[in-house]
Amino acid sequence: MSKPTPEIPPERPNDPASDKRDGTINDPAKTSTDSDNDDKAPATDISLINGRNTPREYKKDNQSFFMQRGYQILLVLGLIAAFLLVMVYQTLFGRIEQPKQKVTIEQGDTYYGLLPQWQQQIPLFSASIAKFYIKSQVDAPLHAGIYQLPENPTIAEALHVLQQGAKVAMVKVQVIEGKTAKDLYQNLRDNPGIKKEVLTADSDNASIAEALDLVGILPDSVINSDDPIVRYNLEGWFTPDTYYYGEDASDKQVLTDLYKRQQQALTLAWENRAADLPYKTPYEALIMASIIEKETSVPEERELVAAVFTNRLNKGMRMQTDPTIIYGMGSRYDGNIRRQDIDEKTSYNTYQIDGLPPTPIALPSAASIEATLHPADSEALYFVATGNGGHKFTNSLDEHNQAVRDYLKVMRERKSQTPPE
Numbered sequence: 001m002s003k004p005t006p007e008i009p010p011e012r013p014n015d016p017a018s019d020k021r022d023g024t025i026n027d028p029a030k031t032s033t034d035s036d037n038d039d040k041a042p043a044t045d046i047s048l049i050n051g052r053n054t055p056r057e058y059k060k061d062n063q064s065f066f067m068q069r070g071y072q073i074l075l076v077l078g079l080i081a082a083f084l085l086v087m088v089y090q091t092l093f094g095r096i097e098q099p100k101q102k103v104t105i106e107q108g109d110t111y112y113g114l115l116p117q118w119q120q121q122i123p124l125f126s127a128s129i130a131k132f133y134i135k136s137q138v139d140a141p142l143h144a145g146i147y148q149l150p151e152n153p154t155i156a157e158a159l160h161v162l163q164q165g166a167k168v169a170m171v172k173v174q175v176i177e178g179k180t181a182k183d184l185y186q187n188l189r190d191n192p193g194i195k196k197e198v199l200t201a202d203s204d205n206a207s208i209a210e211a212l213d214l215v216g217i218l219p220d221s222v223i224n225s226d227d228p229i230v231r232y233n234l235e236g237w238f239t240p241d242t243y244y245y246g247e248d249a250s251d252k253q254v255l256t257d258l259y260k261r262q263q264q265a266l267t268l269a270w271e272n273r274a275a276d277l278p279y280k281t282p283y284e285a286l287i288m289a290s291i292i293e294k295e296t297s298v299p300e301e302r303e304l305v306a307a308v309f310t311n312r313l314n315k316g317m318r319m320q321t322d323p324t325i326i327y328g329m330g331s332r333y334d335g336n337i338r339r340q341d342i343d344e345k346t347s348y349n350t351y352q353i354d355g356l357p358p359t360p361i362a363l364p365s366a367a368s369i370e371a372t373l374h375p376a377d378s379e380a381l382y383f384v385a386t387g388n389g390g391h392k393f394t395n396s397l398d399e400h401n402q403a404v405r406d407y408l409k410v411m412r413e414r415k416s417q418t419p420p421e
Helices: 063-093 112-121 126-135 155-167 181-190 205-211 251-270 282-296 299-314 322-332 339-343 366-371 398-418
Strands: 101-105 145-149 170-175 243-244 384-385 391-394
Touching: 063 126, 063 155, 126 322, 145 155, 155 366, 205 299, 243 251, 243 339, 251 282, 251 366, 282 299, 282 322, 282 366, 299 366, 299 384, 299 391, 322 339, 366 384, 384 398
Parallel strands: 145 243
Antiparallel strands: 101 145, 170 243, 384 391
């Protein structure tokens, strides 16, 4: 009987390599000293790697290596220098693509404050380089006023124009929030530095609206009204603030500028208004903003006053606000509101008419426009002065009547403490 052939275990990845030609397995314990007859592993042929018969040697003083590295460094430095030169050129000589136009510099504006406009519109514009240039070239503060910039100006050209403000006399035009368009017209008539083109001696609402080309912004109910106070009334359309103009400015230029500013503020606020407001048009919101402007001089109360009038309009209640009585009386108002004035039905008296008056009753600020279109989250329906500054806001008529009694008590006490003249 033949002997069974011993099974040879399969090779595993980590087992020593076997000699498959004779079926023997290498002994991992066998060393070169124990097997003189074993074949030695051939050395790696260096020529297969570097094409030569000897190993590559590196010299520490290889000049070509350092020259190559030096060229690389010079190249990087050259690219950086070129980039910086481009930034300097773009900053000082890059142009903003815009037509020839006038820009208004407000009181307190700085040269540095103008840089973001260039930074947004000119590629590779560096504010740091621009600031260094301004610091080295400009030795006077920026003066408020209106300046004529050339077409497609560079920052160097713009700075040259703006520096002329120190040499040009400016005319101050102050428009106080809460004042009326009539007050503004008279202010401009009395200002000797403003040329009169629109506000002539015989100008009225219609002629002013036509001269400013603003008839189209008025609703038909205002244009065709039989009430001389209402007809063509541009009340509310001029934004209040303090402005500075060159001595050659005209009343038409000033009024047009103030109208554009108010229109921009109203449009922006209307586009971002809160939901469920009782206003169908931006003009109705402007009317409400003018009433809020007259009702409170406390900035923190604007949203609450707006909430009261919003709630009343939503409930179909009359607004019943005193400033509308005063505006409807016109020149007849002498500083007092009497019972007969409350009972008189004018185009504006919100004690006698439903909803909003036909036009604004004052020049509202941007803050009052914002409050109109973002009223406070409140259920208040009434408010009355406290006598100590500010107002008391209440949700019911009983609470309101008590607040009125408290106010009258404060006023009586104050009157009793006032020494006779």
